[in-house]
Amino acid sequence: MKNLSILGATGSIGDSTLKVIDNLKDHFNILYLSANNNYKKLADLAKKYNPEYVIIDKEFYSDLKELLSSTKVKVLTNEDGLIQATSDSRVHVVVNAIVGSFGLRPTITAAENGKIIALANKESLVMAGENVNALMKKTGAKILPIDSEHSAILQSLNGEDYSTINKIILTASGGPFRDRKDSLENVSITDALAHPNWSMGNKISIDSATMMNKGFELIEAVHLFDLKPDRIEIIIHPESIIHSMVEFIDGSVIAQLGLPDMMLPIQYSLTYPNRVELNLPRLNLHKLGTMNFSDPDRKLFPAIDVAIAAINEGGTVPVVLNTVNEIMVYKFLKGKIKFTDIVKNVEEEIAKHKKIDKPSIDQIFEVNDEIWKRLH
Numbered sequence: 001m002k003n004l005s006i007l008g009a010t011g012s013i014g015d016s017t018l019k020v021i022d023n024l025k026d027h028f029n030i031l032y033l034s035a036n037n038n039y040k041k042l043a044d045l046a047k048k049y050n051p052e053y054v055i056i057d058k059e060f061y062s063d064l065k066e067l068l069s070s071t072k073v074k075v076l077t078n079e080d081g082l083i084q085a086t087s088d089s090r091v092h093v094v095v096n097a098i099v100g101s102f103g104l105r106p107t108i109t110a111a112e113n114g115k116i117i118a119l120a121n122k123e124s125l126v127m128a129g130e131n132v133n134a135l136m137k138k139t140g141a142k143i144l145p146i147d148s149e150h151s152a153i154l155q156s157l158n159g160e161d162y163s164t165i166n167k168i169i170l171t172a173s174g175g176p177f178r179d180r181k182d183s184l185e186n187v188s189i190t191d192a193l194a195h196p197n198w199s200m201g202n203k204i205s206i207d208s209a210t211m212m213n214k215g216f217e218l219i220e221a222v223h224l225f226d227l228k229p230d231r232i233e234i235i236i237h238p239e240s241i242i243h244s245m246v247e248f249i250d251g252s253v254i255a256q257l258g259l260p261d262m263m264l265p266i267q268y269s270l271t272y273p274n275r276v277e278l279n280l281p282r283l284n285l286h287k288l289g290t291m292n293f294s295d296p297d298r299k300l301f302p303a304i305d306v307a308i309a310a311i312n313e314g315g316t317v318p319v320v321l322n323t324v325n326e327i328m329v330y331k332f333l334k335g336k337i338k339f340t341d342i343v344k345n346v347e348e349e350i351a352k353h354k355k356i357d358k359p360s361i362d363q364i365f366e367v368n369d370e371i372w373k374r375l376h
Contacts, residue, residue: 002270005032005085007055007106008097010041012201013120013146016262017095018045020270023278028270032085034078034098043067055081086110093270096121097146099203100326101368104128108361111135118269120146122216126322128364129223143224144269149217150224151265152243152256157225158273160248168221169245169253171237172296175208178236184300185340189332192339196238206329210342211296215307219318222311229311234304236294241283259283303343306350315355316367323371324349349375 004021008014014035021028034055035042046054046068056064058077065075076084086094086109094110095118096103103121110117111132119125124132125143136142145151149170157165176194177184192209193202200208207213218232243265245255258264259281267278298305303325310321328342337345349371356363 001029002027002092003029003031003090004093004095004270005034005088005091006030006095006097007032007034007082007085007103008036008095008099008120009033009045010035010038011097011099013095013097013262013266017097017266017270018049020263020267020278021049024267024271024276027276031088031091032081034082034085036078036098036102039064039067046073047071053081053085055085082106083109086115087113089113092116093118095146095266095270096124099201101127101323101372104364104368107132108135111141112139114139114141117141117143118146118266119143122147122213122220123322123326125220125223126216127319127368128361129219129318130358131361131364133223144272145220145224146262146266146269147217147220148260148262148265149244150220151268153221153225153246154272155256155268156244156246156254160246162226164248164250165225165227165231166247166249166251167231167233168225168227169233169235169247170214170217170221171235171240171242171244172211172214173208173240174236174238174296175211177209177300178238180300183340185338187339189335192332202333203326203329206332206342207325210303210339211301212303212307212325212343212346214296215304215310216322218304219307219311229308234296236296237291239288239291241288241291257283303346306343306347310350313355315357316359316364317350317353317355319359319364319367320350320353320371321346323368324375327372327375 030049030051032053033051037057039056039060053074053076055076061077086106093116096106097120101123104124107124193205195205214234221232240260242255242257245253247253310317324346328345331337
């Protein structure tokens with residue numbers, strides 16, 4: 001029986017994680033559940049799963065405590081609760097499904113405390129991949145990626161030495177605008193949120209629409225699999241059946257295939273290195289018929305090259321990439337900027353930034369905080 005902290009329990013990844021737990025009740029025990037502001041849903045989850053602690057933003061602390069007054073569940077605020085949830089010696093696995101840069105601190109604390117981290121918060125590695133890797137080497141912590149692409153790579157590498165990798169092929173659905181040939185300047189918020197294959201939260205849906213998400217995933221792969229960016233290829237695969245591939249030095253290519261459902265990579269991260277039966281619809285290649293592949297349009301989706309340039313530059317540049325993008329996505333969702341302004345503003349802020357080489361964790365947070373104060 002593994003004890004879990006599930007951070008971001010009320011989001012789409014949290015929903016899928018709890019569905020996995022429902023199927024594997026004898027394997028897992030939930031000690032902590034966290035949410036940012038959805039205290040009503042968190043209260044319902046607490047009553048269903050009976051964790052020892054729930055964690056919420058301090059603004060909703062009293063409301064949540066009142067809703068749980070008839071239970072033994074203890075309520076903590078985000079500031080202290082997330083530290084406790086990621087450092088508690090009883091916790092075996094921390095599921096970090098927090099959205100955005102706010103998820104970095106829990107990843108750092110979990111790594112400091114030698115936890116297994118089932119990671120959906122890609123911002124952690126985009127902003128501080130080298131720092132997180134250094135901590136894991138020191139404490140024995142381990143990241144098991146929840147992203148379907150990185151889970152696919154991990155599965156394709158099962159039993160293989162990383163030195164035999166020639167390149168990684170990251171597949172991308174292409175998002176809602178993959179067939180567009182004209183300008184994306186005036187696309188609507190509704191259209192940008194309408195992902196054709198996956199049901200995701202608003203922030204990651206917009207990142208998918210700009211294809212910044214794929215740039216982030218490339219940076220994640222650099223840190224997870226110890227590869228240079230030029231050995232990671234991005235390819236459009238509209239069906240989202242092949243979740244990613246690894247090409248080896250002998251020319252062999254191993255891919256992981258499956259229907260687009262996040263329960264599969266989540267369960268794999270929680271039961272790794274074992275596989276457990278999962279009752280989902282199965283891939284039918286006869287019914288599928290064909291699969292398609294193409295190169296991404298780098299002019300229409302400049303975010304990919306912006307992300308590659310950022311990881312090549314290194315230092316605090318990926319921090320700027322991540323934080324400015326996050327702020328601009330929320331500005332777009334509020335109707336304050338155009339869709340194409342998201343990546344444009346990221347480029348402009350990177351160009352103005354005075355890079356810090358080999359930043360400490362504190363310096364990474366300082367750069368992140370300064371950008372939030374200035375641009376938010």
